[in-house]
Amino acid sequence: MAGKEKTRKTPRAGLNGSVVFGSRIARLIFASNLAGLAILIVGAMFLNEMRAGFVVSKKQDLVAQAQIFTSLLGDDATTPQPALDIDAARQTIVRLNLPERVRARIYLPDGEMVGDSFYLSERVDIDALPPLREPGRVARWGRNLSEWAAHVFGPIMPRRSSDAVRTQTFEEEFDTAVEGGEAASQRFNDRGQRIISVSMPIQRVSAVVGVLTLESSDIDEIIRAERAALLPFIGVAVLVAFITSVLLTLGIARPLRRLAVAADRIRAGASERINVPALSSRKDEIGDLATSMQGMTEALIERIQANEQFAADVAHELKNPLTSIRSAIETLESVKENPELTGKLRGVIAQDVKRLDRLITDISNASRLEAEMTRVPNEQIDIARFVRDVVSTYDSLAIDEGAVTVSFHDATMGGRLLVQGREGPLGQVIRNLIDNARSFSPPGAVVEVTLDQTNDGPQTIARIKVEDSGPGVPPDKLETIFSRFYTDRPKGTAFGNNSGLGLSIVKQIIATHRGKVWAENRDGGGARFCVDLPAI
Structure with a gap:
C-alpha cells in the first residue's frame, strides 16, 4: 500500500454550531466582568434597603414619641379656654429628658416658637459651623451617580407607600399639623445636617392649641456608617476585578501574544x-x-x-x-x-x-x-457512471490492430455509489492510471478497470482497480513509484513516453479527496493500482 499519511490533531468545532455561551472563553469573560459588578449591586441594594428601613423606623419612633408627648402636653399644659400654658409646656419638655440627637420644639398656632429643648435643657452643645463652600467635583459626581442609580434602579426597588418619608419644607409640615394632621418629612437644617422631623398638633379636646415638632439629626452619622460598611464590598469588587483581569491576561492575552511572537519569528525566518x-x-x-x-x-x-x-x-x-x-x-x-x-x-x-x-x-x-x-467546488458524483464514461473515451483504440484496449466492469451489481469530489481531477486520476497501465502492457493486451464496493469500519468505500498484464512493479518500488519524476522502467518498455509525474499527481489528487491509492502485483503477472474513495 501507499506510504502512511501523517495524522494531525483535529481542532474541535468552532462557533459554527454553538451559541456564544458555548465558548469557554466567552463564559469566562462574562463571569469575570459581571462578578465585581454583581457584588457592588447586591451590596448597594442591601445597604439602600437598610437605609430606607432605618429612615422609616426613625420616623415611626418619632411619631410614637410625639403621640405620647402631645398627650402629656394636652393634659398638663393646656387651659380650659382652650389655650396652651406656655410655662407648663416648657416644664414638660424639660422633664422629657430627650436623647442628645432629638430636639423638641413647641409652636403656637400662629407659628411663634415658645419652647425649644436645646435651650431649656442644661446641656450645651458647642460645635463650630463648617465653612461654606461649593461642592467638589467628587461630590457632584457622587450626587449625579446617586440620582442616576435612583432613576435606573428605582422601579425595581421596593416601595413603602405611606410609610415613606417625604421631602418637604417645615412650613408645609407645620401647616399640616396646625390643621390637626400628622406630618413627617426629611430635610436639611441650617447647619447642613439631614434631619427627620415629625410635627403633631397639641389639642385640648378637639381644638389645636399648639404644635409639637420632634427632630432627629443623627441620620448623617448613620449614612456615613453605611458608606463605611459599603467599603468592604467595594474592596472585594476591586480585588475580584483585579484578579479576573490578571487571569484573563495570563489565560488569553499572554497566550495570544506568544502565538503572535512565534508567527513573527517564522515570518522573519528566525524559526x-x-x-x-x-x-x-x-x-x-x-x-x-x-x-x-x-x-x-x-x-x-x-x-x-x-x-x-x-x-x-x-x-x-x-x-x-x-x-x-x-x-x-x-x-x-x-x-x-x-x-x-x-x-x-x-x-x-x-x-x-x-x-x-x-x-x-x-x-x-x-x-x-x-x-x-x-x-473547483465539490459535487456528488455517481462513481460507476463517471468511471464508465472515462473508460468509454478509449473505445476508439479497439479498431487499431495490436493496440492496448481498455474494459470496464461494475462489481457493485448496479449499486449507486456516490462520492464527494471534483470530476476534472478524478477524471485525470483514472486517465493517468489507464495510460500508465497501457504503457506497460504488451501489444493487443487489455487493461481492466473494475469498480467495487467495500467497507472501512462503518464507512462505505468505492474502490477503483486498474489492472494490466505487464511485467509488474518491483516489490521494493511499490511506494517509490508514486514519487515525482520516478522513471525506472523495466527492460523492454518504451522510454520517453512518461515524465514520472503521472502517479505523483494521482496520489496528490486522491489525498485531497480523503482517499488513498496504492500499487500491488497480480498473482498471474502484471500490476494492479487501487484507489479508495469514501462514499456518501
Missing part, C-alpha cells in the same frame, strides 16, 4: 516551527488556535520544501534531455558524411524533444493542479 506545546494541550479555543497554527505552519513548511524539491527535480529532469540533444547536435556536425549515423542521431533528437514536450506538459499540469483543486 521554522511554532513550538507552543503548553498551548496546544489546552482544552479551549486557545488550544484549538495553537493546534491549527502548528498544523498550518507545518503544512506551509512541507509545501515550501516540496516546491523546492520540485524545482530541483524539474531542473534535473529538463537537463537530461537537453544534454542529450546538445550532444547529438555536436556529434551530428562531425558525421554528416555517414547517413546511417545521422539518421540515428536525428531520431535521438526527436525522441528527446518528444520527452521534453511530455515533461513540460506534465509539469504545467502539476503546477496548475493545486489551484484548480481550490477553485
Whole structure:
C-alpha cells in the first residue's frame, strides 16, 4: 500500500454550531466582568434597603414619641379656654429628658416658637459651623451617580407607600399639623445636617392649641456608617476585578501574544516551527488556535520544501534531455558524411524533444493542479457512471490492430455509489492510471478497470482497480513509484513516453479527496493500482 499519511490533531468545532455561551472563553469573560459588578449591586441594594428601613423606623419612633408627648402636653399644659400654658409646656419638655440627637420644639398656632429643648435643657452643645463652600467635583459626581442609580434602579426597588418619608419644607409640615394632621418629612437644617422631623398638633379636646415638632439629626452619622460598611464590598469588587483581569491576561492575552511572537519569528525566518506545546494541550479555543497554527505552519513548511524539491527535480529532469540533444547536435556536425549515423542521431533528437514536450506538459499540469483543486467546488458524483464514461473515451483504440484496449466492469451489481469530489481531477486520476497501465502492457493486451464496493469500519468505500498484464512493479518500488519524476522502467518498455509525474499527481489528487491509492502485483503477472474513495 501507499506510504502512511501523517495524522494531525483535529481542532474541535468552532462557533459554527454553538451559541456564544458555548465558548469557554466567552463564559469566562462574562463571569469575570459581571462578578465585581454583581457584588457592588447586591451590596448597594442591601445597604439602600437598610437605609430606607432605618429612615422609616426613625420616623415611626418619632411619631410614637410625639403621640405620647402631645398627650402629656394636652393634659398638663393646656387651659380650659382652650389655650396652651406656655410655662407648663416648657416644664414638660424639660422633664422629657430627650436623647442628645432629638430636639423638641413647641409652636403656637400662629407659628411663634415658645419652647425649644436645646435651650431649656442644661446641656450645651458647642460645635463650630463648617465653612461654606461649593461642592467638589467628587461630590457632584457622587450626587449625579446617586440620582442616576435612583432613576435606573428605582422601579425595581421596593416601595413603602405611606410609610415613606417625604421631602418637604417645615412650613408645609407645620401647616399640616396646625390643621390637626400628622406630618413627617426629611430635610436639611441650617447647619447642613439631614434631619427627620415629625410635627403633631397639641389639642385640648378637639381644638389645636399648639404644635409639637420632634427632630432627629443623627441620620448623617448613620449614612456615613453605611458608606463605611459599603467599603468592604467595594474592596472585594476591586480585588475580584483585579484578579479576573490578571487571569484573563495570563489565560488569553499572554497566550495570544506568544502565538503572535512565534508567527513573527517564522515570518522573519528566525524559526521554522511554532513550538507552543503548553498551548496546544489546552482544552479551549486557545488550544484549538495553537493546534491549527502548528498544523498550518507545518503544512506551509512541507509545501515550501516540496516546491523546492520540485524545482530541483524539474531542473534535473529538463537537463537530461537537453544534454542529450546538445550532444547529438555536436556529434551530428562531425558525421554528416555517414547517413546511417545521422539518421540515428536525428531520431535521438526527436525522441528527446518528444520527452521534453511530455515533461513540460506534465509539469504545467502539476503546477496548475493545486489551484484548480481550490477553485473547483465539490459535487456528488455517481462513481460507476463517471468511471464508465472515462473508460468509454478509449473505445476508439479497439479498431487499431495490436493496440492496448481498455474494459470496464461494475462489481457493485448496479449499486449507486456516490462520492464527494471534483470530476476534472478524478477524471485525470483514472486517465493517468489507464495510460500508465497501457504503457506497460504488451501489444493487443487489455487493461481492466473494475469498480467495487467495500467497507472501512462503518464507512462505505468505492474502490477503483486498474489492472494490466505487464511485467509488474518491483516489490521494493511499490511506494517509490508514486514519487515525482520516478522513471525506472523495466527492460523492454518504451522510454520517453512518461515524465514520472503521472502517479505523483494521482496520489496528490486522491489525498485531497480523503482517499488513498496504492500499487500491488497480480498473482498471474502484471500490476494492479487501487484507489479508495469514501462514499456518501
